[in-house]
Amino acid sequence: MTTSQTIAAEWWRGSVIYQVYPRSFQDTTGDGVGDLKGVTERLAHIASLGADAIWLSPFFTSPMADMGYDVSNYCDVDPMFGTLADFDAMLNEAHRLGLKVIIDQVISHTSDQHPWFRESRFSRDNAKADWYVWAEPKKDGTAPNNWLAVFGGPAWEWDGVRRQYYMHNFLGSQPDLNFHNPEVQAALLEAMRFWLDRGVDGFRLDTVNYYFHDAKLRDNPPHVPDPEATGFDAPESNPYGMQAHLHDKTQPENIAFLQRVRALLDLYPDRTSIGEVGDGDRSLKTVADYTSGGDKLHMCYTFDLLGPDFTAQHIRRCVENFQKAVTDGWVCWAFSNHDVERHVSRFIAAPEERDPVAKLAITLLATLCGSICLYQGEELGLPEAELAFQDLRDPYGIRFWPAFKGRDGCRTPMPWQAGAPHAEFSVGTPWLPVPEEHARLAVDAQEALAGSVLNHYRRTLAFRKAHPVLRDGDMTFVKSHKDILAFTREKDGESLLFVFNLTRKPAAFSLPKDMADCEAVSLPGFAPALDGGVAKLGPLDAFCGRLM
Incomplete structure (x- = not known):
């Protein structure tokens, strides 16, 4: 291609x-x-x-x-x-x-109202009996294991017709499909x-x-x-x-x-x-x-x-x-x-x-x-x-x-x-x-x-969209103070530097020596100063520069 x-x-x-x-x-x-x-x-x-x-x-x-x-x-x-x-x-x-x-x-998983589940729960020997995760209870009648549901409680629901538990990772009305079945x-x-x-x-x-x-x-x-x-x-x-x-x-x-x-x-x-x-x-x-x-x-x-x-x-x-x-x-x-x-x-x-x-x-x-x-x-x-x-x-x-x-x-x-x-x-x-x-x-x-x-x-x-390097260019972090996020995006000869101040106070970022030839790029909504190789950012501010 x-x-x-x-x-x-x-x-x-x-x-x-x-x-x-x-x-x-x-x-x-x-x-x-x-x-x-x-x-x-x-x-x-x-x-x-x-x-x-x-x-x-x-x-x-x-x-x-x-x-x-x-x-x-x-x-x-x-x-x-x-x-x-x-x-x-x-x-x-x-x-x-x-x-x-x-x-x-x-x-x-499906709904328990799905026709597949309605058939599956009807008996242990129908055509879709093994389409969901069914398991025998323990000898004391409790659930087969200790698995929990994301939405609370055990990940098992008892079904009186089949006299088995079925698995549900979410609601009891969302039985899990059995992917082990081709x-x-x-x-x-x-x-x-x-x-x-x-x-x-x-x-x-x-x-x-x-x-x-x-x-x-x-x-x-x-x-x-x-x-x-x-x-x-x-x-x-x-x-x-x-x-x-x-x-x-x-x-x-x-x-x-x-x-x-x-x-x-x-x-x-x-x-x-x-x-x-x-x-x-x-x-x-x-x-x-x-x-x-x-x-x-x-x-x-x-x-x-x-x-x-x-x-x-x-x-x-x-x-x-x-x-x-x-x-x-x-x-x-x-x-x-x-x-x-x-x-x-x-x-x-x-x-x-x-x-x-x-x-x-x-x-x-x-x-x-x-x-x-x-x-x-x-x-x-x-x-x-x-x-x-x-x-x-x-x-x-x-x-x-x-x-x-x-x-x-x-x-x-x-x-x-x-x-x-x-x-x-x-x-x-x-x-x-x-x-x-x-x-x-x-x-x-x-x-x-x-x-x-x-x-x-x-x-x-x-x-x-105007900078193709942002679609799939390489991303490399630049050493910075812990409160500053700095990285480059590079591809096909274009190299952009991004610096973010995620704090609520002003910050300064000194460009590394190998980035001295940096030209400020207009980043929508932000206008930090670039002064003598130092990007001066306000609270919650961002800077973009083109590396030459």
Whole structure:
């Protein structure tokens, strides 16, 4: 392939992916829940940011016990979101605007309402009896082992018909599929083929390291924290983090299945895959295993940057750990998604820091080596919504309230118009309330403000596109004070230096002697002084220079 053909085929490398949470993006029916027609109506906003692709959270048929992450039909659209025709129209409009479309694949488990599970639980000898993880109780009637569910309690649910336990890593109504059964793998690959034939550009694979379990059902040992690790499995209020999850996920058999997924994707031009890896201390090793060799996943993301730490030391440790662990794979970085508290709330110490932190965060994210994922509303600098217990819909938050408030605070509806009822998300009552603070930050309120967070996102992503070195150039850290993050990006003769002051006080960075011939480059939203080889930065400031 020519260079241009390679870049087109590897459009995902260094891409900007915008996550759409459909039930909270735009409602067109007045039922208070976003839908696919609403996504289509708002695609122009995403394109205006400079995104390359959208990642669409689940819209499949589901009883919605876990907001669509409990699928009961992999090959249809839930009526709540519309129809297959609505999906096709959305896909066509996205492609017309130059946006790729990545859809979620939630295949580690199904809903207990899926026909496969209904048949499986009916008896021990039916055609799908072994499609899920069933196990005998211990002699005293208790669960087969000590495995825990992410959403609380044991990872086992008793079924009175089969008189066995079935495994569930999340809700009891989300039984785990048995990937040791080749028929299960084949059925899931056919479901993926259905969407590839329809024209989707790739898959985001939910909980990609949860597919296989230890066939011997061995107990997990206690977790011994690694002080150098940056990943995490669960909030401290959840005992799930007290185990080292050696046997209930991240099994070696998963490698061969991911190779089958890649082989399927390779039958279709220019497709991609991105895996969600939640593996605590082992996350980066798992990413290395799943993205190396060019025959498994194209890229993965972890939870390493989805915690509360927004410091130079933490970010450098995360990136360096990735560089050491993953020598020929690819990463997708993000500060926010639908599962964690919005990052401006995690990172700020006072409300007045919201805009400066939001702007610095996207500038930093856009200059890291890797693809990046944005979560809807972060381009407005939306903080985490404070919700009353009676407003919660997330079973995870309801289970662990008040120690952990769940994920609803980052899932509230997108605010489009400041003065409209429910910020123009819906003419009906939204499934989650729209906070007044969010309405004031609506898209229309920020459009005309040159210095708004929204317009800063647009300028920053344009800067990223204008410098091809930021797509896939090498990244090397430069020695600096612990409060300063400094690195270069280099490719094809272009070399850019980036310096970030993540503190709340002025800082100075003395350029190394071999960087004396440095020319300041205009970095959107920032104007630090370069004086005699010293970059003088204000609080929450950034500098860019071209190395000659």
